[in-house]
Amino acid sequence: MNTFTLFKHAIFQFSELYQAKKMSFGKVILYVIFLSVILALPITKQVFSIVQDIKSDGQKIAEKLPDFKINDGKLETAADTEGFIYQTNSIIFTFDPEGKRSLTDIEADSVGDAVSVGFLDDEFVVVLPSSGTADALFGTSQFEFPYNKGTLDGLSSQELKRTLDESNVPFWLKAVVFLVTLYPAFINLIINLLLITVGANLYSKVRLYKLRFMDCLKIVVYSATLPVIISSFLQFFSRPFDDSFLIIFVTLLIFFFATRNEQRQEPPVI
Structure with missing residues (x-):
């Protein structure tokens, strides 16, 4: 046998x-x-499908992004740039250079399986859907990246668009x-x-x-x-x-x- x-x-x-x-x-x-x-x-398969949806929706959002650059720990935009909120099936995106929104607001936006992402006036934030999986893997479902830490220095709207266009999930x-x-x-x-x-x-x-x-x-x-x-x-x-x-x-x-x-x-x- x-x-x-x-x-x-x-x-x-x-x-x-x-x-x-x-x-x-x-x-x-x-x-x-x-x-x-x-x-x-x-x-x-479902995880990869979600990643692909996020990439596709990210490209749609990138097309609507105004010109910006993170330099010396600050989000730099044109003087007349206004913030906006854009929602797709997988992402709720906030661009807020005016400081009208906070992490709490971004977290409140999170509904269903959508990922909440925001370029605020002082930090970049990501809030994952509420689930035990995220907490088990990462210990938290929300992530903050303050500009003054220097982690995102040099990031610009053009670089972000190019990265989303070229990115593929490595083996x-x-x-x-x-x-x-x-x-x-x-x-x-x-x-x-x-x-x-x-x-x-x-x-x-x-x-x-x-x-x-x-x-x-x-x-x-x-x-x-x-x-x-x-x-x-x-x-x-x-x-x-x-x-x-x-x-x-x-x-x-x-x-x-x-x-x-x-x-x-x-x-x-x-």
Whole structure:
């Protein structure tokens, strides 16, 4: 019995999945990583889609930018330059050289999945959509870059437009994004598999099957193949959702089919 054969059984022949109990623990862990990769793919795709939308909307906003330059810690514009707010599907942009708005105002602009960005009179600010993901990755959802720190010195409207026109997502950044999405997918899948195994082990005890906890775990891992594929497929064509119930419920059903011919112990004599 090998992993590829069990993969085929997990799609087409559930009753043969009982043989997963013969697999080594190392191969089972590798298979869990494989399932995690499947779960991470639609999330990665959605992240790249958001990045592409932000780039496209950023180019639209750049066309409306007046001439400016950050020099010696100050935002320099023509005397008659007025501020404006421009909203796209992914960005709410503020240009305010007159000092009429603050970080609090930019944060209040943030609605839905849009990123709030602002060139204020004294700093550049970015406010990400409210979500646990941003806080988990960065520790905060808002970022401030004061001009007087010198970080943005030399930045001009022309340079910004040119950068947005030429920018592409490098391969190394794609790899980092994939690894970042893979980690929570792996942890969440491990938790779900352990929960399923507890239920599967209780079911085995009631049915008097000669299955240890580790045997149940191995069968559960391969039984989760089809639910994971279905979940990943659904998330490719819809917004992200909590797929834990789907994976747990369908995996348990497949486990029942996989073990229905399992050898039973003799019931205890009373």
